[in-house]
Amino acid sequence: MAVYFRKGLEIPEPSDYSSSEDDDMTYFTDLYEHEHNLPESVRVINKILNSLVDRAWEDISKQDKIREEAEATKKVPVLSPCKEYTIPCRTNAIVCSDDGLYLFLGHAHGLSVISTSTLTCVTTWKDERVELTSISCASLENCTHLLCTVDDMGIARLFVHRTENIYFIKVLNETDDINQRHICTKFEVSKSGDFGAAVMTSSGSVWLDVYRFPQELWLKELEIKQATHTHAPTEVKLSPIVLLMKIKPPEIPAGTSLKSPFDVLQKTGDGTIIGSGQNHMISSFQWENQEVAFRKMFAKYLSTHPMTPSQQKPKGPSSCTFHFLLHEGLCPLPGGTKPTRDFPIVLCLWWSGSNNLLQYLLVKTTKEKTDVEPRPDILWPNSQEILCSAVSACTRFIVLGLVSQLVTVWDRRFEMYLFFTSSGGAVCPYANIVIPGDSALCRLKLILQSPEQLQVTPLHQGPFLPKLQFLVTCRSGACYSVTTRHGGHSQIAAFIERPADPGSFATVVEPMPFLKSLALLMQRNGQVSVWEMDDAAPVFIINLPQTHVLGPVWKPVHVLDPVQQNLYIRGDRKTSLEEVMDKEEGDSTLFLYSFAQCSVLDLYRIPWPATIETRATLSGLEEACNLYIQERFDSLEERNRNFAIHWKRLQKRVFE
Template sequence: MPVYIRKGPADIPEPPDSSHGDDEELFLSDPDQLQDQLPQPFRMIDKVLDRLVDRAWDFISQRETVRVTEQAIKTIPVMQVSGDVKLPVRTNCVACSEDGRYIFLGHPHGLSVMAQPQGITTSSSSSPYCVPVWQEDQVEITSLHITCLGEMVYLLASLDDMGVARLFAYYSETSHLIKVMNETDDLNQRSVCVKFELSRGGDYGAATISCNGCQCLEVYRFPKDSWLKELSQHAPGVGDTGKLSPVAMLMKIKPPKPHTGSTMKSPFEVLQKTEDGNVIGSGQNHLISSRQWEDQDAVFKSVYRKYMVTNPSNTTDPEDRPSCVTSHFLLPGGLFPVLGGVKPQTGGVAVAVCLWWSGRHNLLQYLLCKAPKDKPDPEPKPDALWPNAQEILCSAVSSCTRHITLGLVTGLVTVWDRHLGLPLSVVSVEADSVFSSIIFVDYWPSTATEDALLSQGPNHSSTLVHLLVTCKSGACHLVDAGRGLDSHNVTQLSERPSDPGCFPSLYNFLSPICQTIRSRLFPLPL
């Protein structure tokens, strides 16, 4: 019989050697051993990728270190007060003369001047003094514009809180009231002056007059030479009204009428409607019929329908909105000899005024060097027209008046070159809101450098302008514009403030920005 013998319990296996697990962890932790196990060419590709990633991380870390170091070193200069002058009354506006000798102040009771015998300095030994030069009760001066009429002779344009514009001459510590520009006997029919500016040198003046919800621009020609002779013969003391030569109005520019269809049949009939046989830029004497205007408008809207920006909240017709005007005086240069056949004056005398109306696309230009007339033209026509694709919001003119820049509603900045009569550059600024202002920040180290650049002609490749564009939201952009598609750059200097009540002011915002721009454009010491 078979005998079954039961075996004992099975042997428990011993735990594996711990050294084997250590080898696996060492194998996984050592990339070189793992790479050695990869076949070629994957082993080489893996090593190349690792080196590229290491170099990229090293480059990023170095740039971050440099950026942090530069931010730690960069400090905004803080100007300490070197001295103070106690003013007698509350000051509303301040204007400084071009030679730095005088500072004129407007206050609730007239005008005051702050001066020193040798010009304004910061020395404590000779502190400036403030003295009243023209006083009148219930006249609060809110705006001042000053220019040098001659040596130690200054011309002042003032504006008070009631919209009354006054013209003063200051000579030999005496103020002369020349004229009240919008003075009328009937106060109910008096027009309100919104802005009163002078051309460089005091040859012309422009007053923006508002009446019945519409603005017009009145341009005046000043008898500069006669005033200088009369002031030199005037005895020191308080100036009287009407003692100097009167001011003559050169032209009164009203908002242009919209273009309508022409009823003229031939070019000969068009030339007969003009005074000098020149129809360049007038825009009124043309042969385009009303049907052609309607067809052109329909084609434009059908082609660019998706690009046209519409605002449902703004239901006011552009023709019904108040039309405001912005003007700038222009110095000699550009295409003036071609327009009108009149040789412009030389030197620093203004030869034209350019202006634009709110809600319009065109920049208009009027010559000032025309033959004087007994009566101003009731409807003067522009001598040149600079068209733009969109509505103009703000404008600025360079110090030499060679370049004119315009800020448009769609975030476009257009820079016109007057020497060529063509746009220098068109730059798109990605702004979070519409433009509020635009200024030139160009700065030449010396006059010799400027003359050397301008002598190389208008086609000089170094023609580059720098603009400071601010938005209504508080954001600020620096625009470098030049000739060519790749010659422009836009740098955002500040973003929209998080607190709506913390918008940047002129003193705590523009001053450090201009210092930064100057150090960026001209790194060498001046």
């Protein structure tokens, strides 16, 4: 098409433009007045384009209007509480027993036991000087429950609840001199009730005390006491607990003066050079060279962003995160012992600021001596610093959230040892996933899967190499749903976007074990709702009465009961400042929400026995190998198809 230019109509230079609004309107008006001088073909094309643009804008506006009308007509169901119960002031912790029969409330002035069937108080333990802040519960036999509590002063206490009585056993960190008391920051019991661990701090140092609870002796002693006493005492003397280990943060190994590997082998004697990470024979000049190389590589960032003394990390760790693990893998127990029931045999932990996941055996042989400062049996190395962790219900999978938005999944069943030594070895990860965004990870939650779900999903590789799903929450408020499997592609979906309003920040994001693909969401503005993780949309809203608010909003006190399919939430009555100053104690209520009676959740409902992850026990190495070979044979067609796809992609990238 020929291009026509009209004399006198020229595009001015940038310097000729004026910032005034009148000059701009004059310029565009001049173009519009001279439009009739353009050729006929250009004017026809211009009219066609204008009509197409107008029609597109009309279609877009109609679609937006239809979408807005659909959203307006779509109403999210609201779930109201079916029962309520007035709870003591400052109830800081609520836990539910594994059998779903009792609720245990930790509050100011003591501990209360609530029956879930009648929502009434069964028994209490009172002390005017105590305010409990955390509770850990384990269900034992004959309707007996073991309770580990921590109060606001850092004192750890041990209780036993049996039927309608609660017994105080002992204080773990009790001392006559208050200035020498150890402060407990965390005290938790294993699910079976055989072991407990407490994080202690004192004078800037931190360590972990691991205990063994003689629960079988306790059950017999409680039966005798109840048979001989008409009125059960509130405090009883039972068999003492056993301190198994006192674990301190591992020190960085110092450099050795040995110059050659031959000298190192002669020094060690048994040839164990690489093992748990505590007996590496690394020379001093190697540490120095590593420091020089690091500073040379990142000199630009170190010079432009120097760390001030207030921004530098502390020298030692400040906290410890631990998990009790059941027997997994192909390695036998020490001494050939076999557990008669599911109780933990391993304690895994990581210290703040550390890259390593450490593993300690809880089951020792009689020949082994109890070490005052035991070394870890196995070291699981990671490329970055650990920020958060989670363990599956069967304790087979361990998920670690690392720095740089990296998530590492470990499979304990396939402990592929790189080095077999007397002090342990290292293993290979199950999967590595990079979470999008630039915010640090803060919480991990694994999603339970029933056997029925595993059979129908196309991504499932069998019980030997199953699919794994979990939720990742970032400090920015964003939350992602991750689906991964061994050797396969990981799917990452944004479940909750980064909120623009600080009030919409999610304080609790917790998957619901008895509802498929649903998660409980609590926000800082007090809103509570249940969302679908696949569609990232609310299913229904949990409504508190207008007279109450969620309390406290930064750390809501709540608990999910998977057996009864109930949700318990603490609500505080709305009061003015004058009423708060006049009252010595707050007015709180425990609200009960029943999901079993909600018809909206029929499509998502899972029978409770199916939500418990099954542990496939393997009798030996031969059975494990046969099962693995069978699953590899069943997935041969899928692996060949994926191999062809990846090979084509590789060829395309090479020739580009």
